[in-house]
Amino acid sequence: MRWEELFADLEAQLEEAERAEHQAEVADRTRRELARVRLVDRLRAAVGSSLTVVVGAAGRVRGRLVDVGPDWLLLQEDGRDALVPVSAVTTVLGLGGRAAGPPRPASVAARLTLGTALRGLVRDRATVRVTTVDGADWTGTLDRVGADFVDSSEGPVDEGRDARARGVRSVPFAALAVIRAR
Numbered sequence: 001m002r003w004e005e006l007f008a009d010l011e012a013q014l015e016e017a018e019r020a021e022h023q024a025e026v027a028d029r030t031r032r033e034l035a036r037v038r039l040v041d042r043l044r045a046a047v048g049s050s051l052t053v054v055v056g057a058a059g060r061v062r063g064r065l066v067d068v069g070p071d072w073l074l075l076q077e078d079g080r081d082a083l084v085p086v087s088a089v090t091t092v093l094g095l096g097g098r099a100a101g102p103p104r105p106a107s108v109a110a111r112l113t114l115g116t117a118l119r120g121l122v123r124d125r126a127t128v129r130v131t132t133v134d135g136a137d138w139t140g141t142l143d144r145v146g147a148d149f150v151d152s153s154e155g156p157v158d159e160g161r162d163a164r165a166r167g168v169r170s171v172p173f174a175a176l177a178v179i180r181a182r
Contacts, residue, residue, distance in 0.1 A: 037099045040086060043068045044100035051075065053084055054091040057135035058177035072114045083121075083179040085114050088133050114173055118145045127182040128152075132175045139182065140167065148173050 046065055053061045053075065061084060063077035073089075075082045121128060122142045130152055131137040140154040154167030 039089070039092070040068055040070060040073075041099040042095055042097075043073055043086075043092070045098040046095055049096070050094060052093040053089055054093070055084060055088045055131075055177040056090050056133045058088070058131040058133065058137075059135075061178055069112045069114065069117065072117055074117075077180070081181040083114075083117055085173060085176050087174060088177040114176075115145050115147070118142055118150050118179070121179065121181075129178075129180040129182060130171070130176070131178045131180075132171060133177045134175070135177075138167075138169070142179075143168065150176070 043065065047068060049065055050063065051065050053073070055061060061075055061077055061082050063075035063082060065073060066076050066081070067074040071086050073084050073086060075084065122145055125141055127139065127141055129137060129139045130142075138152070138154050140152050143151045143153050145151075149170050149172050152169050152171060154169070
């Protein structure tokens with residue numbers, strides 16, 4: 001009888017050690033997987049959701065998440081589009097715990113960078129309200145987009161290019177907080 005009890009006790013200890021080892025391995029794998037998740041992956045999983053995005057001195061942008069690129073997100077705020085560079089985001093409220101996998105490298109979405117989105121606004125000659133990370137803002141048009149900057153003319157398009165040229169600002173992408181369509 002003593003031997004049976006000893007073997008049963010040893011077997012129970014071995015099973016408990018294996019269970020603990022398995023749990024530790026699962027926890028370690030979970031941490032490693034989570035370490036690969038980027039904010040844009042979580043944002044892509046939340047497309048269609050209502051979010052509040054805090055953008056430093058520019059304040060809060062509240063709206064429905066419409067689209068996400070590799071370095072930007074697009075919210076519909078009070079019926080208007082608000083383009084926000086991910087680098088300007090300080091906090092996202094209302095984001096669920098899910099994450100989407102990374103887009104395929106060859107996909108169009110993976111190539112639509114902030115510069116691409118800004119070039120679309122230049123092409124459309126859209127009147128926009130630009131807010132920078134320090135809280136400065138103005139209304140005007142985007143005139144050209146370089147590799148890491150955008151030129152913006154102050155004033156509405158109907159003033160004419162010469163009148164607006166006096167108010168041209170060159171803004172590094174890193175200084176952009178929110179670009180709102182007017």
